[in-house]
Amino acid sequence: MKVDLNWLQDYVDIDRPLEEIRDLLTEAGLECQIVESGPKVPESVIVGEVLSVENHPNADNLSVCFVNTGEPEPVQIVCGAPNVAAGQKVPVATVGTSLTPEFTLKKAKLRGVISNGMICAEDELGLSEDHSGIMVLDESCEIGKSLNNYLPQTVILDIDLTANRPDCMSHIGVAREVAALTGKPLKIPEITLQETGPDIHSLAQVDVLAADGCPRYTARVIQNVNIGPSPDWLKRRIEAIGLRPVNNVVDASNYVLHETGHPLHTFDYDKLAGHRIVVRYAEEGETFETLDHKERTLSRNVLLICDGKKPVAMAGVMGGLDSEISEDTVNVLIESAYFDPPTIRKGSKQQLLSTDSSKRFERGTDPNANCVYAQNRLASLILELAGGSCAKGMIDVYPKKIEPLSITMRFDRLKKITSLDISPKTCRTIFESLDISVLSMDDQTIHVLAPTFRPDLEREIDLIEEIIRIYGLNKIQANSRLQFSMPETVDSMNPFLNRIREIFMGFGFHEAISNSLVSQDMAKAGIWGYEPVRLMNPLSVDMNFLRTDLIQPLLHDLKLNAARKRQHVRLFEIGRVMEKDPSSETTVREHQNLGVIMCSDMWELHWLQSPAPADFFYGKGMLMRLLDNLGITNISLKTTDFNPNAYHIFMNIMSGKTQIGKIGEYDPEFLNKYQLEYPVVILELKLDEIFKRRKEVFKYKSVSPYPSMTRDISIVVDKNMESETLMKEIYQKGSKFLKDVVVYDQFMDDRKLTPGKKALSYRLWFQSDNRTLEDQDVDRIMEKIFNILIRKYGAQLR
Amino acid sequence: MTLLEKINHVRDQFKTDLERISDLKSWEELKNTYLGRKGLVSKLFSRIEDVPPQDRKTIGQALNSLKNELQNQVDSLRQALQEKVDESREVDYTLPGFPIFKGSRHPLTQAIDEMLSIFARLGFDIAYGPEVETDWYNFSSLNLPLNHPARDMQDTFYVDEGIMLRTHTSPVQTRYMTQHKPPVRIVAPGRVYRNEAISARSYCMFHQIEGLYVDKNVTFADLRGTLELFSKMYFGSDARIKFRTSYFPFTEPSAEVDVSCFLCNGKGCRVCKNTGWLEILGCGMVDPNVFKAVGYDPEEVSGYAFGLGVDRSVMQKLDIPDIRMLFDNDVEFLKQF
Numbered sequence A: 001m002k003v004d005l006n007w008l009q010d011y012v013d014i015d016r017p018l019e020e021i022r023d024l025l026t027e028a029g030l031e032c033q034i035v036e037s038g039p040k041v042p043e044s045v046i047v048g049e050v051l052s053v054e055n056h057p058n059a060d061n062l063s064v065c066f067v068n069t070g071e072p073e074p075v076q077i078v079c080g081a082p083n084v085a086a087g088q089k090v091p092v093a094t095v096g097t098s099l100t101p102e103f104t105l106k107k108a109k110l111r112g113v114i115s116n117g118m119i120c121a122e123d124e125l126g127l128s129e130d131h132s133g134i135m136v137l138d139e140s141c142e143i144g145k146s147l148n149n150y151l152p153q154t155v156i157l158d159i160d161l162t163a164n165r166p167d168c169m170s171h172i173g174v175a176r177e178v179a180a181l182t183g184k185p186l187k188i189p190e191i192t193l194q195e196t197g198p199d200i201h202s203l204a205q206v207d208v209l210a211a212d213g214c215p216r217y218t219a220r221v222i223q224n225v226n227i228g229p230s231p232d233w234l235k236r237r238i239e240a241i242g243l244r245p246v247n248n249v250v251d252a253s254n255y256v257l258h259e260t261g262h263p264l265h266t267f268d269y270d271k272l273a274g275h276r277i278v279v280r281y282a283e284e285g286e287t288f289e290t291l292d293h294k295e296r297t298l299s300r301n302v303l304l305i306c307d308g309k310k311p312v313a314m315a316g317v318m319g320g321l322d323s324e325i326s327e328d329t330v331n332v333l334i335e336s337a338y339f340d341p342p343t344i345r346k347g348s349k350q351q352l353l354s355t356d357s358s359k360r361f362e363r364g365t366d367p368n369a370n371c372v373y374a375q376n377r378l379a380s381l382i383l384e385l386a387g388g389s390c391a392k393g394m395i396d397v398y399p400k401k402i403e404p405l406s407i408t409m410r411f412d413r414l415k416k417i418t419s420l421d422i423s424p425k426t427c428r429t430i431f432e433s434l435d436i437s438v439l440s441m442d443d444q445t446i447h448v449l450a451p452t453f454r455p456d457l458e459r460e461i462d463l464i465e466e467i468i469r470i471y472g473l474n475k476i477q478a479n480s481r482l483q484f485s486m487p488e489t490v491d492s493m494n495p496f497l498n499r500i501r502e503i504f505m506g507f508g509f510h511e512a513i514s515n516s517l518v519s520q521d522m523a524k525a526g527i528w529g530y531e532p533v534r535l536m537n538p539l540s541v542d543m544n545f546l547r548t549d550l551i552q553p554l555l556h557d558l559k560l561n562a563a564r565k566r567q568h569v570r571l572f573e574i575g576r577v578m579e580k581d582p583s584s585e586t587t588v589r590e591h592q593n594l595g596v597i598m599c600s601d602m603w604e605l606h607w608l609q610s611p612a613p614a615d616f617f618y619g620k621g622m623l624m625r626l627l628d629n630l631g632i633t634n635i636s637l638k639t640t641d642f643n644p645n646a647y648h649i650f651m652n653i654m655s656g657k658t659q660i661g662k663i664g665e666y667d668p669e670f671l672n673k674y675q676l677e678y679p680v681v682i683l684e685l686k687l688d689e690i691f692k693r694r695k696e697v698f699k700y701k702s703v704s705p706y707p708s709m710t711r712d713i714s715i716v717v718d719k720n721m722e723s724e725t726l727m728k729e730i731y732q733k734g735s736k737f738l739k740d741v742v743v744y745d746q747f748m749d750d751r752k753l754t755p756g757k758k759a760l761s762y763r764l765w766f767q768s769d770n771r772t773l774e775d776q777d778v779d780r781i782m783e784k785i786f787n788i789l790i791r792k793y794g795a796q797l798r
Numbered sequence B: 001m002t003l004l005e006k007i008n009h010v011r012d013q014f015k016t017d018l019e020r021i022s023d024l025k026s027w028e029e030l031k032n033t034y035l036g037r038k039g040l041v042s043k044l045f046s047r048i049e050d051v052p053p054q055d056r057k058t059i060g061q062a063l064n065s066l067k068n069e070l071q072n073q074v075d076s077l078r079q080a081l082q083e084k085v086d087e088s089r090e091v092d093y094t095l096p097g098f099p100i101f102k103g104s105r106h107p108l109t110q111a112i113d114e115m116l117s118i119f120a121r122l123g124f125d126i127a128y129g130p131e132v133e134t135d136w137y138n139f140s141s142l143n144l145p146l147n148h149p150a151r152d153m154q155d156t157f158y159v160d161e162g163i164m165l166r167t168h169t170s171p172v173q174t175r176y177m178t179q180h181k182p183p184v185r186i187v188a189p190g191r192v193y194r195n196e197a198i199s200a201r202s203y204c205m206f207h208q209i210e211g212l213y214v215d216k217n218v219t220f221a222d223l224r225g226t227l228e229l230f231s232k233m234y235f236g237s238d239a240r241i242k243f244r245t246s247y248f249p250f251t252e253p254s255a256e257v258d259v260s261c262f263l264c265n266g267k268g269c270r271v272c273k274n275t276g277w278l279e280i281l282g283c284g285m286v287d288p289n290v291f292k293a294v295g296y297d298p299e300e301v302s303g304y305a306f307g308l309g310v311d312r313s314v315m316q317k318l319d320i321p322d323i324r325m326l327f328d329n330d331v332e333f334l335k336q337f
Ligand SMILES: [Zn+2]
Pocket: B261, B262, B263, B264, B265, B266, B267, B268, B269, B270, B271, B272, B273, B274, B276, B277
């Protein structure tokens, strides 16, 4: 919202620095900025004082001037203007000034006399067309300063209005706030309307068939107007707030709109069939061409202004082409109405057409005083600008008056919310300064009438806000002894998530945050096979679904990194993935997951070790370390038939019978497709399941003070024998002394081994809690292990 | 010579050989001679088959202890030799150390965490809510009935009739209050969504932290106290705040809060666009209609709520020029934090 400072001062006196007004308005809820605009000249055009003027020795129409430009020595300038005289303050373009892109002023000899600059006329500075003589500046201009300091500037308060303050979408509305905040009176122009024409009722008729959508409709008719350009003052004001002047009637209408905030519509009276206005709802499928040259198909909830035959405007939104004011208009019908806010909002939404007028009606205009004031103000302004005569009387269809609300505010409630003791007298002053009339008051309560131009004032709390915003929100001091109350629970989710984040940071991973909105392909490729959730109104087709897993967005991130040739991409993300679930209140089930993607070496290029890609087993190692850190054991990996992508390895992570995650590695072909250097390993865990199973407290277990013993065994078994099965067996036979088993070698080589066999080497650690183990203790156990491996699994010792 | 004698012989011989080792090369030879695949110890092991069954156990033990003994001595010698080599500067210590991968936390979760921990110190519990919300929680319960113009303030993504991506974390307020009796003191972090064109300044998704305190006799002065304390803890002891009246349907009075610019301390700079202030959050006293929606009596309790946009403040603090960088997940970006 743009407010012209000069215009604003018609309604309220401003005797403080503008910055102070800006800050007061901003604190009171009208966030504003000061914007200056107006003509500008190059900075090197400065103020000079003509010291002397002498005739040019070689040219009659030129003179030689000495000008004080603030330099130690006066400057000699040859000037051709007839009006130059000693003692004048004038604009001087100094040498080097570019007055146009093609013309840069140089030191010059004019008919044999040196000229060090130019005394300028208005047209030479691009300020006007005037070339009658040089520009003579005011006495008070300071010598040597840039001329820009003295050019007239338009000062605009650019206000970012909140949706609850339609009353401030006008100069008078903002002036009322300024008046209340600075304690000045509000000056509203008085109107004296000469009604010299015939009775309005003999000229026009208004029928409101939709009183719910249009509670009030007023009309006046002005006859015999002269359509023409607006006077300069009006053009200037219209332009200052960013509008384009059209003609005197249209400009007057815009002027009154921005003065009073009430939208008005002017019709060419002679184009209204039957000189009638009919307000009704559109019929389903009815068509109407609006001013923007769009043929619109309407539905029943669009309110229309019609003449005797056809629609002439979408009520409160936009007029039609046919009845527009044109150069040929002679008679004008002015509409000033109050439309029901939800009705206008529905119509504007349905037609996807939002205008300055519709925004005002949607938020709520004043059905009472301002509606009529705006009507009369426009009528008198048209008479003033375009002549003609105003018909006697005003048509006013207002069957059911909208009464102002009476509201009571309790002073103790005011204190309870704000903590401040604001005196009843101060409250009264504040209300009255906002045109909220006080009906009665005692020491407990104040009883007021909320004006109908303030639709936001309905309840006690609304009044409390009025008091505090005018009194000064920042007068409320911080309570230095804060209240504190016992929380019912203490969250343990966030610490849990942070623990996972720290662990992955330690693994050398960067935490990612990816967009939850993905393409259909990505949503369908999700590793969980969830039914994806589609957006009804997406921003674009590549963001029209909610993600169903974290792997697809991370893969997307990986591709971006690959395209930028980043080395070693190791990312993890904690976030929600969504699944359609008709049984849920929101139709969606949300899962909190951890996603991991890795496309990297095990370590960066280094002299100590040759590079080795981090593969599936590196990922499995991290998984087991993470789960172990969280106290989750008894995890098994199960192969799965469900393999939605080109996975080379893809396994379900099971805790008992529950699936808690998935881990896999992409097919090597995938690497080629995106020119990746390393295998792509993925891991996704259901954190809700992990959270349930986690251990937070790790209790002490006794630590043996006795030394441990190791034994190595190497065996040959069938290729398809699972190492985990053997491991479990070894543990079982290993007795309580077996503390740890590690597979430290594995190979399959048909040349060295019998075809179809593989070799596995294990190292076993034995330890007792209460004595040093003897060799024979361990040998006995080893024998049992050998026996079972040989007997049950056909293993051969190597 | 019996196998047992041979074992002792090998042990003695080893001791003698051990004395002569002075460098890593000869150490390697010693190791191979005794403990290599075809070394002396292996050979002894291979002869165990010749021993009568009743003696195998004893011999086996002796062999195993020989192997362990030799292995230990070889290992400790290696260490001693290495130390000697190191001392003699055969290793160039200016060579870089082993490259441990850098890991990092996303700047947003770092900031969220820091903020949450500040509020935890002020006794706020953490609450969560779904990212897909019903109209009732996201709008209606927050005093934003159907056809309310203020709904336009938040461009909404819909997944179904009356079901949307939450446009703010405020629905966690009403979700929590419908499930808990006052007093209520929570903060709720989370992702929120707005159907706005993506640009350097705005993204379709961002992060908020919602705060809510409802109790008997909570005033605006408590709100101011809490936010002043938060600002000092988060931005530093010099931080000052100021309030500007604003409008949110779910609070009244409502305010925007500005904090003195952390970079110029209020003098004006590029980050604060020369105003000396940075907008950090919106807040206000909980609107009585919100209390009514969740079955609280607005005559009995009062409360304040605030909502803090994390992304914008992180961008200011870390001097990140484009919000999209936060969600690109370029490792060159992420590794900086
Ligand atoms: Zn600053």
